[in-house]
């Protein structure tokens with residue numbers, strides 16, 4: 370028999386591998402899932418005796434499945450930055466501040482990395498669970514994505530001890546650098562498809578408000594900023610005292626005094642995401658907890674108009690019903706929004722919501738609230754007096770911030786923002802008028818806004834003075850009417866007493 374040449378040997382090996390791959394592809398395509406699993410298991414075991422490579426998988430939703438694995442996210446970031454140059458098929462996503470594109474490897478793409486002389490291969494792959502094969506229907510949630518890392522067994526120690534730690538650490542840093550901040554909502558009126566993995570939907574958070582542009586007394590502003598910065602730097606402190614790393618803020622005050630604006634300023638100051646929780650769209654306490662678990666750290670969870678979202682007896686507000694304060698005071702801005710909320714709720718959120726006060730208290734400081742860490746919970750309300758003390762006690766709402774009518778200091782900030790004016794001869798008049806009037810920063814801002822390209826700063830200041838004088842006049846008329854009403858009531862009361870006395874005397 371003629372000796373087998375090297376070339377022949379390679380050819381035979383090549384065709385054997387090709388045949389094996391072909392058979393394997395057919396098995397994968399047509400065999401039932403159970404048989405395929407069985408064959409896979411024994412093939413892997415058999416190959417393990419000869420195959421010198423080690424493989425590690427990092428699944429996107431590992432273990433509890435509720436949250437995306439942090440390791441997976443870190444690896445994704447690491448690979449997008451370190452290996453995207455060598456990958457041939459890439460995915461592109463917007464990066465921080467929508468200014469740059471971040472590239473990462475696409476599914477089934479394989480890239481190589483080198484570390485301390487060791488060569489490793491990463492593949493992004495996915496597995497399909499049995500449901501899809503059996504029902505032949507398409508459920509995206511049945512697909513599980515994972516990264517597979519392969520390396521030679523002689524590098525085992527260096528990879529498991531040093532390389533993986535390096536990948537996770539660097540990946541986390543890259544994620545923070547590339548992070549595009551998001552505004553999440555649990556959108557009322559939108560029915561989530563059953564396959565959707567997350568209950569939140571999001572857009573990029575791009576609100577420009579900062580504490581610098583907020584009309585607020587300088588001392589109060591400084592105090593709030595310091596409080597927020599101290600919180601964000603206190604990870605070790607919270608761990609030491611055994612408290613979950615979160616802080617509650619209650620922002621209260623009349624409509625248009627800057628509560629929502631302050632939330633945006635807080636998010637911008639700390640570079641946090643914002644979760645705008647629409648409580649009326651939450652079905653029950655279980656769903657509320659699920660939403661909480663899905664929030665990430667470095668975020669602000671906001672519940673606006675908490676008094677309208679939850680009846681403080683623990684019962685939900687009924688359809689079309691309005692709170693007494695709302696009817697009494699008829700505050701238009703927030704009333705309109707509340708109506709819109711109810712409308713949204715009726716549209717699709719359903720009115721079968723069963724979130725209770727105790728469910729909400731649990732949300733704020735129950736055991737589940739500690740997962741994730743570094744979170745602010747912010748409630749806003751126009752009527753602080755209507756809130757259950759249990760809801761806003763310290764420990765739950767740690768800091769209560771009143772946002773009130775515009776002061777002269779606040780006006781000066783707005784004049785600087787809107788008109789680029791630090792001082793003007795009309796400021797004195799405005800100072801005296803603003804001290805005697807209740808005008809919201811929103812109204813001041815609206816008056817300082819040029820209404821036509823020809824409006825100069827003087828015109829805007831004149832508009833404001835006029836608005837202040839009108840507000841003052843209205844307040845005086847209202848006070849006079851109130852006084853007259855009170856006098857009327859007093860005299861009626863006196864008359865009633867006199868009549869009663871006369872009746873008593875006549876009866877004797």
Ligand SMILES: Nc1ncnc2c1ncn2[C@@H]1O[C@H](COP(=O)(O)OP(=O)(O)OP(=O)(O)O)[C@@H](O)[C@H]1O
Pocket residue numbers: 582583584585622623624625626627628629630631702703750751810811812814
């Ligand atoms: N303190 C403030 N500093 C700067 N701008 C403000 C301030 N308060 C209000 N504004 C301006 O008024 C507008 C309305 O303010 P914002 O929505 O923050 O009020 P709010 O207190 O949340 O009102 P509501 O109770 O109706 O929700 C903002 O777009 C902002 O331009």
Ligand SMILES: [Mg+2]
Pocket residue numbers: 628629630673749
């Ligand atoms: Mg608001």
